[in-house]
């Protein structure tokens with residue numbers, strides 16, 4: 001029996017001006033998968049995430065969500081699954097409390113009583129290990145805590161609309177700028193959310209950090225020059241003789257990847 005992907009990109013192309021960023025990308029994401037996209041800076045990794053999220057239009061190709069072709073952007077139509085994006089910066093509203101930030105979607109889009117929303121927020125804060133901080137403001141938190149608050153917001157769901165529960169999380173460099181220990185906390189949390197009811201079992205992540213790749217990837221895709229150049233597991237990084245992967249992980253300036261000055 002063939003599994004149907006949750007999300008499928010077929011021949012996706014995207015240029016900015018005359019710069020081709022994605023050149024006929026084919027990529028399938030299956031339920032329960034932990035997919036990590038790697039590659040040199042400026043190669044289009046975040047663009048892939050934003051295309052999957054429906055935040056930017058693609059020039060050509062097709063994106064299928066649970067087998068149904070997406071025709072516009074996320075704001076134009078209802079996807080049959082909710083995709084949540086966790087940005088590199090936690091992107092919290094500074095003037096709102098943690099509780100108001102995490103519950104933002106429900107305060108805006110549901111008729112649930114405030115008391116119920118507060119309870120749901122507290123449950124999600126507990127999942128990310130931050131119980132009892134709902135009254136604080138983002139400025140009072142460390143960078144790692146702010147990230148975890150943004151994770152809680154991403155997995156927020158509405159019990160009145162279970163179809164709104166996030167089924168895919170997109171993480172854009174969740175450990176960028178964090179020290180190694182804070183990174184470990186986030187990496188553990190990513191895996192924890194994947195395995196915990198009330199979390200989200202499928203994710204696609206972009207990261208540059210080797211520890212994050214090692215600890216959070218089931219499958220890795222290597223993007224360069226508009227194309228997926230290589231796919232494999234973390235263990236296969238050590239054994240592959242693919243020249244781009246070798247160059248990337250040996251941090252060499254010599255090889256097929258052009259160094260941008």
Ligand SMILES: Nc1ncnc2c1ncn2[C@@H]1O[C@H](COP(=O)(O)OP(=O)(O)OP(=O)(O)O)[C@@H](O)[C@H]1O
Pocket residue numbers: 016017021039040041042043044045046047048206
């Ligand atoms: N909205 C936009 N308008 C014009 N150019 C853009 C836009 N978004 C991205 N780009 C360009 O597309 C290229 C790919 O950007 P993208 O952010 O996807 O790369 P990336 O692989 O995620 O990079 P990094 O690892 O540095 O975060 C870059 O050259 C970037 O400047």
